[in-house]
Amino acid sequence: MNEPVRWTGSMPSAQGRQGGQAARAPQGTDLADILERVLDKGIVIAGDIQINLLDIELLTIKLRLVVASVDRAKEMGIDWWERDPTLSAGRSELEEENERLRERITALEQAQTRPARRRKKVERAPEPEPEGEQ
Amino acid sequence: MTDRHDHRIEIDKDAVRRDLMKLVLTIVELLRQLMERQAIRRVENSELSEEQEEDLGTALMLLSDAMDELTEQFGLTPADLNLELGPLGPLLPRDR
Amino acid sequence: MITYLYAVGRDLELPDDGSRGIDGGELRLVDEAGLQAVVSDVEREAFEDLDEHREDLTWLAAVARAHHGVVAAVGRDHAVAPLSLATVYLDDDRVRAVLRESREAFTAVLDRVEGRDEWGVKAYVRPGAGKAAATDRPTSGAAYLRARREALRAGDAAVAAAEREADEVDAALAALAVETRRHPPQDRSLTGRAEQMVLNGAYLVERAGADDLRALVEKLASEGSLDLELTGPWVPYSFAGGAT
Missing domain, CATH: 3.30.70 (Alpha-Beta Plaits)
Structure with missing residues (x-):
């Protein structure tokens, strides 16, 4: 049997130290708990600028999609949201940099071996060139 | 960042096949569960003869076995055969 | 720059743990009518064109965590009335006006949550x-x-x-x-x-x-x-x- 109580002690001692920084990796549950409170609760008074934040329910759905399906969908080779800015939750620049480097290496390797080989991936050309779709 | 990055297409035949299979199996599973519940309801309301009940039950049992086999064959779990419908919740009950 | 309001309290002090606000903004206290508001400056554009990224979870998560981080840090030693996410004013004077106008409401919340x-x-x-x-x-x-x-x-x-x-x-x-x-x-x-x-x-x-x-x-x-x-x-x- 599992431990009947899960203690997720959080606030003053641990979270106070974070300051404004997201010191911990974004976690679904944790972020969900925070959003549930800061979005939906707290004192609501009119600010000078009308802010229409996403309705908590819609947001939950979006979060749910991101949190729930990232791992499984990645396994299945579906990763379109990584290019969809509204769904990409926290993709680090490092990752992008890595990918760029990997692509560059692949391109270089293939240029060396067999330039005419068809590739599965339609990759970004190293130099931007005008294309019809743009 | 160029737009072209967004248009990169990765073709992984296995993944496509699995996804398609998953969708098909999800729909079949939905129909199977609907039929099963309908059958149970009709048994409860004594609308079926003993023979009909036996036939229907056997058919549903075989279909259930076939679904299990197919799901396993494609490396899926029963939980994969479900769709999140946003505010409507999941397509199928979570525990079947 | 506009003023982002995190929380309101009585006899508040800024946290001494180096906490910062949204986008690393420096925290300040705005004092009025016996109340203090914890605020920081934020870019006006980020909150004005919210349609652009209100669904951007990266942005929203960062703002939510920063908001929560400040509220939690200030609330460690003091009773605070936390504001809902993204309450912004054109300047500190507007915050003072709000503290005056809504003094009773803030006080009621503070009384309720004190201790x-x-x-x-x-x-x-x-x-x-x-x-x-x-x-x-x-x-x-x-x-x-x-x-x-x-x-x-x-x-x-x-x-x-x-x-x-x-x-x-x-x-x-x-x-x-x-x-x-x-x-x-x-x-x-x-x-x-x-x-x-x-x-x-x-x-x-x-x-x-x-x-x-x-x-x-x-x-x-x-x-x-x-x-x-x-x-x-x-x-x-x-x-x-x-x-x-």
Whole structure:
């Protein structure tokens, strides 16, 4: 049997130290708990600028999609949201940099071996060139 | 960042096949569960003869076995055969 | 630059732990009418064109965490009335005006939460509850239908029983709390747990009563059939809204 109580002690001692920084990796549950409170609760008074934040329910759905399906969908080779800015939750620049480097290496390797080989991936050309779709 | 990055297409035949299979199996599973519940309801309301009940039950049992086999064959779990419908919740009950 | 308002309190001090606000903004206190507001400067554009990224979870998560980080840091040693996310004013003078105009409302919230913390208690159906033990393969079609019917009924009954127990847990916790709120249970994929959540409660508890609450949660979990999860202490977000 599992431990009947899960203690997720959080606030003053641990979270106070974070300051404004997201010191911990974004976690679904944790972020969900925070959003549930800061979005939906707290004192609501009119600010000078009308802010229409996403309705908590819609947001939950979006979060749910991101949190729930990232791992499984990645396994299945579906990763379109990584290019969809509204769904990409926290993709680090490092990752992008890595990918760029990997692509560059692949391109270089293939240029060396067999330039005419068809590739599965339609990759970004190293130099931007005008294309019809743009 | 160029737009072209967004248009990169990765073709992984296995993944496509699995996804398609998953969708098909999800729909079949939905129909199977609907039929099963309908059958149970009709048994409860004594609308079926003993023979009909036996036939229907056997058919549903075989279909259930076939679904299990197919799901396993494609490396899926029963939980994969479900769709999140946003505010409507999941397509199928979570525990079947 | 515009002024982002995090929280309001009495005799507030800025946290001395180097906490910063949204986008690393420096925290300031705006003092008026016996109240202090914790604020920082933020880029006007970020909040004006919110349509562009209000659905951008990266942005929203960062702002939410920063907001929460500031509120939690300030609330560590002081009673605070947390503002809802993204409450912004054109300048500090406007914040002063708001402190004057809404003084009574802020004071009421501060009186309510002074010396108290919010605790969250979630209850989940324990794994395997209500699942019929694996039975032998039915030998006939009729037996199969009967078995399926029992399984469906057992599942429904288990959820109903869990919900009843959740009500009891809520009532027991409420006895220790000054006030309670029940939030809608979170979806499974959001909690990352396979088990269904049947209680998502918030309890405003005297600071001195925290140990009692912990002990009670432990007792309820060991005696009952639900898995319980305790979070907190939180700044009393759930009790800062209008009185209900």
